[in-house]
Amino acid sequence: MWLADLAGTILLLGLTAYTVLGGADFGAGFWDLTAGGAQRGARLRGMIKRSMGPVWEANHVWLIFVLVVFWTAFPRAFGPVMETLYIPLFLAAIGIIFRGAAFALRGEAATIAEARALGATFAFASVLIPFFFGTVIGAIADGRVPVGGGDPWRSWTGPVPLFAGVLAVAIGAYMAAMFLAGDAARSGFDDMVRAFRARALGAAVVAGVLAIAGLVIIRFEAPGLYDGLTSGPGLAAVAGSALAGLVTLVLVWRGRYEAARYTSAVAVGAVVAGWGFAQRPDFLPGALSFDEAAAGDPTLIALLISIGIAFLVLGPSLWLLFRLSLRGRLDTEFRPITAASRDEE
Amino acid sequence: MPVLPLDGLTEFAATITANVDQPYLFQARQMQALSLAVHIPLVCFGIAFPAMVLYMEGLHLRTGDPLYRAIAKRWSKVMLILFAVGVVTGTILSFELGLLWPRFMERFAEVFGMAFALEGVSFFVEAIFIAIYVYGWDRLPARAHLLAGVPIVVAGMTGSLMVIGVNGWMNDPGGFELDAAGNVTDVNPFAAFVNSNVWHETVHMYLAGIMVAGFIVAGVYAFGWLRGKRDRFHRAAMVVPLTFACLAAPVQIVVGDWAARTVAEVQPTKLAAIEGLEETTAGADLTIGGILTIPDGLSLLAQHDPDAVITGLDAVPVDERPPVAVVQTAFQTMVGIGTALAVLAAVYLATMVWRRRLPRSAWFYRAVVAAGPLALVALIAGWIVTEVGRQPWIVYRVMRVEEAVTGAGGIPVGYVTLALVYAGLAAIVLFLLRRLARRPLEVETPEEHR
Structure with a gap:
């Protein structure tokens, strides 16, 4: 019982890390997409590429972590989720191919047409992936995944899943703008700081409005989830998230980007936790509880030991990467990406 | 709960799991195979x-x-x-x-x-x-x-x-x-x-990885070498990966033998498919490329004993046998290429050790250029032997692929x-x-x- 709870907590923590770090990656793609024409957007795109270069693969691996913990600890829920939501999951997977390839190869583009094609591919995929993953989360929370497989279309095209998809894009955009503003401030690019600060504040407002609208949608579409989110620990988590969101907004407003990184992570983590509290003890609402979905104790123990090893190995490694990255030890020279520029790094 | 012997497990599992209604099982397997074939070289x-x-x-x-x-x-x-x-x-x-x-x-x-x-x-x-x-x-x-x-x-x-x-x-x-x-x-x-498979499969794959990466990288510079780019850069960039690959290639033959013997023991039907052995035979012959037959060769290969009894395909019902032609062809492709690469490696190592120089013949460099793609083919062929040779099981003798596949469309x-x-x-x-x-x-x- 408590083992399944612990595994579920770790799964949600992994999901939080992916939403914060992977989401920020996707958000950077969103700002790339909306940066404007080749000349106007050149400096923004250059800044995005420079900030993301060293960390995007490590950020992406959180997805693998979430998948692996999901199928090992909760195999009986993993099967139905995959068999029901295969359309958004497959589209997200195809998006991941496009995005990863385009980003890895963009530095090698030599002509205007190539840079544009790769850049557009990267940016479009960056928006679509969080959207489709968001619909998957929304479909699970909305109780649209029965055991044995559900409707491949209606499961993820209801109001709650679609709303979750849009919210995922907005959260990513907000995270990214804030991280990029902080990165620009560290490097002393004042025009970039202004540009991303404005985007962060705008995205924060949009995400906040969406969150409130979302609660209204959930109130009518998924009353059970709504009750969970508005009472007990669910309510505490939602309130905590709102508070952390507001603090983040103030910090960004005042240019305290470093602190804002952490409070924004808390805001996202609290939403994810609130979702977990709201639907507990159900893993697939109306179909499967956490305990029913969970693997046996020996597997859970082995998994937790593995994650313990992972923590010992990865903790210092990640700390090193982010320290080097945040201190600019891995920075490449800043170059605006115009259509014709060629990046040697 | 009594421990079920593996043989009993098969019938047992069949009664409690149902086949999924999936008309595109073969395409699902192809899709998985395609994704693996793209990933494994990387x-x-x-x-x-x-x-x-x-x-x-x-x-x-x-x-x-x-x-x-x-x-x-x-x-x-x-x-x-x-x-x-x-x-x-x-x-x-x-x-x-x-x-x-x-x-x-x-x-x-x-x-x-x-x-x-x-x-x-x-x-x-x-x-x-x-x-x-x-x-x-x-x-x-x-x-x-x-x-x-x-x-x-x-x-x-x-x-x-x-x-x-x-x-x-x-x-x-x-x-x-x-x-x-x-x-x-x-x-x-x-x-x-x-x-029983993890150790030999791992070592086999490590060596294959060294051979594939080594021969491909070396082949890039050997191609330049053939076109007259014989500078220090091409020499160093060719010699290092080539030496890695050539040290691995002969060892791979020994490891391959270890792998074959384990397969003979753990998955006799796979071994029978590899050799197309229909009936269980004592002193089974080894046929290479459909032409050359080595008397008692298979018994020697599998158990290092010329009189050893080798289980044939007839030991299991028809619907539990893998597609023999695919497995057999893949195995012979792998072994053929592996042997050729070991010969190439021997030539290279002998020249480097005794003559203390690179081979001079243009044919050697042509062979190095070809070795990369060939190693890749052998790698994929080897995985076909493992994976197709396990069919129709996804979990050997416990779960069939038609019980495992998704019921989803598209x-x-x-x-x-x-x-x-x-x-x-x-x-x-x-x-x-x-x-x-x-x-x-x-x-x-x-x-x-x-």
Whole structure:
């Protein structure tokens, strides 16, 4: 019982890390997409590429972590989720191919047409992936995944899943703008700081409005989830998230980007936790509880030991990467990406 | 709960699991095979290429020669591109395990999942240190930079060990029991991982990785060598990977023998398919390429005893036999190429050791150019032997593929989409790597980076 709870907590923590770090990656793609024409957007795109270069693969691996913990600890829920939501999951997977390839190869583009094609591919995929993953989360929370497989279309095209998809894009955009503003401030690019600060504040407002609208949608579409989110620990988590969101907004407003990184992570983590509290003890609402979905104790123990090893190995490694990255030890020279520029790094 | 013998398990499992209504099972298998065939060559570079890059950088640190550093730096960019592509193709595989085989994951992920968790850790370590290594040139102290490369080498190897542990388990499933309702009970993840296949498969794959990566990289420079580019750069960049590959190639034959003997013991039907042996025979002959027959050869090969009894295909019902022609052809392709590469390696090593120079014949360099693609073919052929040879089982003698496949629609659409995307991806990667190779090498004078 408590083992399944612990595994579920770790799964949600992994999901939080992916939403914060992977989401920020996707958000950077969103700002790339909306940066404007080749000349106007050149400096923004250059800044995005420079900030993301060293960390995007490590950020992406959180997805693998979430998948692996999901199928090992909760195999009986993993099967139905995959068999029901295969359309958004497959589209997200195809998006991941496009995005990863385009980003890895963009530095090698030599002509205007190539840079544009790769850049557009990267940016479009960056928006679509969080959207489709968001619909998957929304479909699970909305109780649209029965055991044995559900409707491949209606499961993820209801109001709650679609709303979750849009919210995922907005959260990513907000995270990214804030991280990029902080990165620009560290490097002393004042025009970039202004540009991303404005985007962060705008995205924060949009995400906040969406969150409130979302609660209204959930109130009518998924009353059970709504009750969970508005009472007990669910309510505490939602309130905590709102508070952390507001603090983040103030910090960004005042240019305290470093602190804002952490409070924004808390805001996202609290939403994810609130979702977990709201639907507990159900893993697939109306179909499967956490305990029913969970693997046996020996597997859970082995998994937790593995994650313990992972923590010992990865903790210092990640700390090193982010320290080097945040201190600019891995920075490449800043170059605006115009259509014709060629990046040697 | 009484322990069920494996033979009883088969009939038993059949009564409690149902076949899924999936008209496109074959396409689902093809889609999985395509994704694996795209990913596995990249794994070879993950296993072996970092060690070659570090060796080059080590040469630079020892000799101070900036040429070695320039080569290591260029290779590290290739390493990063291949890793990035490997990250996405590996992610696709993770998705496909669930998207194509949800009933398999639902039932058995708790048995083998731990290995994937540890593979995820390796993957993570690799991603972190590859970023530090590639973005850290010129910014980290020389020794710290070299040290940052070590975890990449280690993680590349542990990651594949974990995945192969799962594959070994699919071919020799243990570490669990089935109760009367067919539910998995008494799971022991460690016992599942330590199956009879994991060690030989892992060593076989490590060596294959070194051969594929080594021969392909060497082949690139051997091609330049043939066109008259016989400078120090081409020489060094060819000799290092070629030596790695040529040291691995002869050893691979010994490991291959070990693998064959384990298969004979654990999966006799697979061995029978490999040799197309219809009936159980004492003193079975070995047929090579359908022409040459070695009396008692198969008995010798499988059990090192000319009179040993080899189980034929007739030991299992017709619907439990793998497609013999595919397995047999794949096996002979692998063995044929492996033998040829070992001969090439012997020529190279003998010339280097006794004559203390590179071979002079243009034919040698032509052979090196061909060796990379051939090693790749042998690699894929070897995995076909393992995977197709296990059919119709996804978990050997416990779960059939038709019980594991998804009931979802749209498999042909997914298959065609993925095939087109991968074809495009391969074209773009090859195009860009070619262009990267054409850029002049940036050799810095030693003062610049000290």
